[in-house]
Amino acid sequence: MLLSFEYKAKNELEKDGRSTAPLYGEKEIVCPNCHRTLKESEAESRLMTCICGHHFRIGARKRLGYMTDEGSFSELFGDIEASDPLSFPGYGEKLSKARDASGERESVIMGTAMIGGCPAAVFSMESLFMMGSMGTGTGEKITLLFEYARAHSLPVVGWTVSGGARMQEGLLSLMQMAKTSAAVKRHSDRGLLYITVLTDPTTGGVTASFAMEGDIILAEPGATVGFAGKRVIEETVRQKLPRGFQTSEFILEHGFADMVVSRIAEKETISSILALHGGKRNAGI
């Protein structure tokens, strides 16, 4: 069964959905796909998805709240901050804006948690921190998490959101693709499980490293998933791109994801997979 829906939003920016604050009563959100107006509590009860199937973008902590057992998340490596190794023009300001907008110190948060009673090391990327781009802090945290999970024989479950490698940190950002991949491989060689959940958007250097290296790859409906940017491809091939190009459904069709899962069924799917890999017996925390 495929939870597909017709995607109508014209561009990336529209996917967030507009929120409206009426003079009285509850805050409302307009779905960018079907243009329905949803009460915030109604959207919340559906884990920020619309009745039409549209998945709103959500923050990294909110996501971990939805996907892990209540009170089980214990943060790791939270003191690692983004740095500016090249003193890149304007990057300092961008970082302080990103910190203010997201409340985070880097584009990924992580720790240990239980998912349906199964222990796991988890990471969740934050779109409000420079669109989840991978700087040296991000790569370092991902690497530390895989090293931690390897040392404690834990599976890793990670939710990816990323515009790719962060250009303001130059070549060292690119090297994070190599570093994280090497850490994933070492974890994998211990016979440990890694599940990735691709969420909107997962692109560039993150797609070309740890996002695509899961033993099992899940994807949220309608998420943009790809390597090269759409505009770059259009300029290269000089033609309109096919409908539904670089979506979760597209990569499923072409064999690069195991399944497209609605956010509502996601936690149960993940905990079932963890259980089938010895989840509850494997209490390493």
Next chain:
Amino acid sequence: MQAYERVKTARLSSRPTALDYIHSLFSGFIEFHGDRRHGDDKAIVGGIAWLSSIPVTVIGIEKGHTASERMERSFGAPEPEGYRKALRLMKQAEKFSRPVITIVDTSGAYCGVGAEKRGQGEAIARNLMEMSTLDVPIITILIGEGGSGGALALALSDRLWMLENAVYSVISPEGCASILWRDGSKAAEAAEALCLTASDAYSAGVADRIISEENLGSKEFYAALKADLRDEIEVLIGKEDLTELRYQRFRSFGRRENDL
């Protein structure tokens, strides 16, 4: 020289390409084709050859010299099957205990509908994972452009040597300028800011050696490079903890003091 001048120099079609290096540094090169899954990408050439008396696997990204060669080679922008061919040859090298030498020169992995359909991201990611534990020495020579993930997919190696005018960058200066300042003409400024020259890469510890271009393409140039390659391969063959050293090499980039 300004950074952007180096970028332009690195892109010159008159520079020696991967095949020029392959034919000059090695003898008895036998080219192999195909990824055994989809097809054969002409942007990547690979096979086996002799480095003096050592059998090696050599893989290069080939741009071509003439207009028709460059068209045929897709201007050195590999498709997923190119990266998969490279991985197949590297695994074969591991089986037969042959050192691997990769010659990198690309503006980046190919951006196209077919490349996305056939999993460009997955192909690069797989190479990174597998190269990190490949149990034979890997040396990469970056001879021109080192364009982002498309270059890195053949460069997770024990040693990275860069030509004096080669560049290695997370994004092209034009792309960077157009995203950051919505002005592609500010590429020169972006090139400076990105710190993409061979000496920048050397300072960052990413490149281990800078190769002088004084006699670029001459007999003496290749003879000296060949001797250096042979010496380095011999050093690496002797290392028992090769993959651990490779892990630590990449582990150190952007490391924070936060040991477990």
